[in-house]
Amino acid sequence: MLATMGYITPEITGKFPGYLSPSAGLKFADVPNGLAAISKVPAAGWGQILAYMAFCEVSQDQSAGTPAAAGDFGFKVLTASDPEAKKTKLAAELANGRLAMMAIIGMFFQDGLTGSAWGDWANYTASPLRAFENELGVQAPVGFWDPAGFTADGSTENFARRRQTELKHGRISMLATMGYITPEITGKFPGYLSPSAGLKFADVPNGLAAISKVPAAGWGQILAYMAFCEVSQDQSAGTPAAAGDFGFKVLTASDPEAKKTKLAAELANGRLAMMAIIGMFFQDGLTGSAWGDWANYTASPLRAFENELGVQAPVGFWDPAGFTADGSTENFARRRQTELKHGRISMLATMGYITPEITGKFPGYLSPSAGLKFADVPNGLAAISKVPAAGWGQILAYMAFCEVSQDQSAGTPAAAGDFGFKVLTASDPEAKKTKLAAELANGRLAMMAIIGMFFQDGLTGSAWGDWANYTASPLRAFENELGVQAPVGFWDPAGFTADGSAENFARRRQTELKHGRISMLATMGYITPEITGKFPGYLSPSAGLKFADVPNGLAAISKVPAAGWGQILAYMAFCEVSQDQSAGTPAAAGDFGFKVLTASDPEAKKTKLAAELANGRLAMMAIIGMFFQDGLTGSAWGDWANYTASPLRASSQ
Incomplete structure (x- = not known):
């Protein structure tokens, strides 16, 4: 969450004035956003970071059963005197943390791919997806798509x-x-x-x-x-x-x-x-x-082995290729053993792609006899060309050792992936089962990840997909327009802009801005009362209506008095009629006179306004999701205790 905010905040608010390191003459303004900032951290800065991390780890007992083991380090950002309210806040923290983990990985990906914290696709110009892009029926985001090569003969x-x-x-x-x-x-x-x-x-x-x-x-x-x-x-x-x-x-x-x-x-x-x-x-x-x-459909092959380790919700046992249709437990065990090995190799390979990009490479020589330094080895697939013959020999010898040093026949520990070094184990059988299931899941994810990395590497010649080598993407249409977002560029799957009318585009952009702003306010209106609680006192003294009486979410609509609806509609009307919004006016571009997001630097202002559009789009998706779960369960945060017939609960044990 801190890392995600660290990416976003400087783009919207700008950077601190003055010096980050007076002794090194390093200003805050000199530090680029995103991964590039790593190169600007002085040695003393890394020391401070590591020292603080060490302090957090060793300054408090974190053994099982202690407050620190549950994440309580003494500074209560999220707490409440009501146990249920505290539980809700802590659950929200976990959910937000999970979302932030996804977000920061996505930011790392687009940053590493494009060299820009916000994914500047101006470096990504040669996509093959642009072929035949003016043909009727060509659809964003893939453009002209003919994987079977039916049009390869060029015959109209x-x-x-x-x-x-x-x-x-x-x-x-x-x-x-x-x-x-x-x-x-x-x-x-x-x-x-x-x-x-x-x-x-x-x-x-x-x-x-x-x-x-x-x-x-x-x-x-x-x-x-x-x-x-x-x-x-x-x-x-x-x-x-x-x-x-x-x-x-x-x-x-x-x-x-x-x-x-x-x-x-x-x-x-x-x-x-x-x-x-x-x-x-x-x-x-x-x-x-x-x-x-x-x-x-009681005999579905999808149900076979559904109690087997590695079965993942929501699909249960998933075997679309029908490998287990023969019902052979021996064949299943052999394939599971293979899956475990492939997953482990893929996890190591994925880390091997990522780590050098973030931490840099080891100092010194990889092969002193060959004069090969670690720094000489490129990241990604290109590294293959630098492996000396002796290196390939060592790799193959280790693979052979892993295969022949232990009996892997059916029923042996090795057949189940146990080669004697217990990275994942526990004295509790259920905890051990959970860890091994997590290993399988992570291995499957890593297999997908490494294939994706190979694809972008092979496509662009760079471990992180330097799209400067890929210059013909159709995703670049209108790419200088405010609100164009990486990675898809200008995205209009419904073809609203196909008429090429600048007037219609401006009108729709104005509508999008308003909807986005309302959705951001609505999303905050859902979230804030759940975390901070409600205002004290009365919302309407004359009606005897307290803030505490208003439920969160859609149920709040039933509590709005007639005068409240009048105020809402009057304010909406004021926003619409108090300023000329015709084409070419400041209001047509979303400028209604109160500058929440502005800057004296035109580029900084453009960046902030683009971020507003992106956040508004996200908020429109978020509020629709909140409405859906609220309407489905009768609770602003989706109290699934009220939704006892949900198919999402199947196999919840």
Whole structure:
């Protein structure tokens, strides 16, 4: 949390005046933000940091059962006289700490990747994702995506034919997806589907099972309509029908840009529907229910070994490739042994990527005989080229030693990953099981991490992905616009800016600023009373309404008196009408005269305003999430004790 604030605060508030180290002539202003700051810390500074860390560790007994073992070091930032309130605050601290751990790793990643604390993607210009980026149907953030290489022949005729097919499949899939969903939500039509056959709409089951109820005449009508669609219009190359225009203009506009936007949206929705309907078919065919009633699927291979070490919520035992379908415990044990080894190697490899970037390299020689210094070895994949033959020999010899120095046959300790050095162990069987499960989880995460590092390293030639070598990314469109955020750059998946209208963009940006500000206030309004408590005294003396009477979250709405709503609406109206907000005015750019975020330096001001936009976007996501959990559970912080039927509780033991 401190590190995250350390990244964010200087970007928003600026830096302290004066000197950080007068003796070294080092000003606060001389220290760059982010990882680059490490290079500016003088030796005495590292000494102070390490000394303070040591003091925190040794100045108090932290053995089991002591206050320090529970994180209480005597300075009570979060405390309360009420045990439940204190428990809530401490739980919030843990949650915020977890969020901050994710945040700081993300910041390290973009900083190391781009050389800027806020991820300056101006160094990332050569992305292959920009190919064919002006083609209809190209979607952010990936741009033109053709992993199967269908367009590699460069034939415009083949492309047009496939696009025509894609449009038809997408439209059918959208109708099919709606056909699955609508009867489940709205129910079925009254009366008869086929009076002559005595078939009611209510008799037709949802999903694939409905196929069995379609009478022969129904199939005839379906096929006849399909044939009519195909033969009633010329669909050869260059005709309107070849581009999906069959004369009934569901999606059209007099403005060519608006029409292009609508047609692109149709393609995107069709692609989504194709994925959706295949998923629905799969769960329907698997379970015999249109909505996938897994109670009917008692023999799922996903349930096998579900009490096995390493099974992780929420998916339980997950084996999409069906490796365990043979039910062989011997094969399972062998694969588990392999997984443990791969996970351990990946954890070491991941640390090997990260550590030199943060701490620097060892002094002296890696190989005195070869005159090879640690400093000569590049980070990442490039290090492979520097390993001398004797080094490869040592690596292979150690790998061989690990494999042959102990019996690893089925049933032995080594078969379960126990090679005699107990890094993770405990006298309590449950604690030991928890630690070993955590090792598996961390190993799996590390396998994903190291593959990602290899990918960015191979793509850019740098262990941290120096995107200065990757110069053609479509993510750079409008990249100098205020509010463009790393890593995606200018991101407009809905195509709002496709019309190129600066006026419309300014209007939407103004709306975004207002929504973001309201959401930041709302988010703080949710969080603050939970941590600090409420104001003393009366919110409305005339109504006898105390601040303490107002519940947190959505329930507070019921306590707002009529005069309160009047004040809220009056203030909103004042904000809207008290200043000219037409295009080109300061208010159109979000400047309403009270400068919370400003600076005399234009670049510093731009950075602060960009940070405001980013925080507003995050707050919009946050407040929607809070509304969701509040509405679901009746508690501002999501008291799941009120939500006893949650599927998220499955296998909670």
